[in-house]
Amino acid sequence: MQLVHLTDLHFGCEDKSALNAARKYIEENKPEAVIITGDISREGEKDELEAACAWMRELPAPVMVTPGNHDVPYYNLIGRVLDPWSAYEKAARGLRTDAWCTPDWTIVPINTARALQLRLNWAQGAISDVQVATAAAELRKCQPDALRIVITHHPLDWPNDAPIKGATINGVPAQGALIEAGAQLFLSGHLHFASARLIGTQALSITSGTLSQRVRHEPCAFTVIRRPSPNVIETEVMHVVQGVAQTASKRQFTLQPTPIGQPDIIRAKV
Numbered sequence: 001m002q003l004v005h006l007t008d009l010h011f012g013c014e015d016k017s018a019l020n021a022a023r024k025y026i027e028e029n030k031p032e033a034v035i036i037t038g039d040i041s042r043e044g045e046k047d048e049l050e051a052a053c054a055w056m057r058e059l060p061a062p063v064m065v066t067p068g069n070h071d072v073p074y075y076n077l078i079g080r081v082l083d084p085w086s087a088y089e090k091a092a093r094g095l096r097t098d099a100w101c102t103p104d105w106t107i108v109p110i111n112t113a114r115a116l117q118l119r120l121n122w123a124q125g126a127i128s129d130v131q132v133a134t135a136a137a138e139l140r141k142c143q144p145d146a147l148r149i150v151i152t153h154h155p156l157d158w159p160n161d162a163p164i165k166g167a168t169i170n171g172v173p174a175q176g177a178l179i180e181a182g183a184q185l186f187l188s189g190h191l192h193f194a195s196a197r198l199i200g201t202q203a204l205s206i207t208s209g210t211l212s213q214r215v216r217h218e219p220c221a222f223t224v225i226r227r228p229s230p231n232v233i234e235t236e237v238m239h240v241v242q243g244v245a246q247t248a249s250k251r252q253f254t255l256q257p258t259p260i261g262q263p264d265i266i267r268a269k270v
Contacts, residue, residue: 159197
């Protein structure tokens with residue numbers, strides 16, 4: 001099984017050569033799915049969102065997408081407060097945006113972006129107990145040998161070496177609860193930074209780089225994820241240099257089988 005993880009496309013300031021390189025990789029390597037973890041636009045404008053989703057529809061593989069903090073209106077404060085997701089949802093019609101179950105995987109999206117927050121930095125994320133419970137229920141529906149994947153825009157656990165500092169409200173306890181529910185792989189973006197790290201012995205957290213002009217400390221990048229055997233995950237970070245995708249790093253991780261928790265123990269506290 002092969003999946004391609006893209007994030008932070010930021011249409012409006014997208015890097016066209018990086019997008020073309022990602023598309024070429026997908027055309028040539030034929031992954032089973034492409035997963036896009038938010039910030040598909042720069043300022044949540046209708047034309048940006050529509051252009052991003054049109055590009056996704058043209059990819060030669062099934063696409064799943066979840067939104068990010070840049071996908072709500074930036075300048076339209078009334079729209080941001082009263083109807084933050086309307087333009088995104090209209091643009092994304094026809095793309096996979098809900099839980100996706102196959103014999104090979106269950107992918108559960110969670111929207112961690114918020115139009116408003118009770119802190120100065122609205123760009124950072126949050127996850128609620130209701131979202132955790134809903135996602136946990138979806139994870140328990142999966143096929144016995146399916147890879148159980150949770151996708152968010154913001155990492156639930158921010159890597160210590162990330163180029164920007166922050167925290168997702170309720171992120172760490174939520175991640176623990178989702179692992180109890182069977183989650184094995186967490187995919188996110190936001191940081192414009194490629195990272196893969198084990199969470200204990202049962203799960204792997206992956207952030208991927210951007211395909212926009214808003215790079216931070218590394219070139220445009222995306223991540224290829226392979227599963228050569230049930231408990232082994234391989235990651236290949238692809239940097240785009242002068243319009244060509246090339247391998248920057250390859251790693252392999254072995255996960256321990258997850259004893260799936262019962263519904264009454266799936267809790268996360270804000």
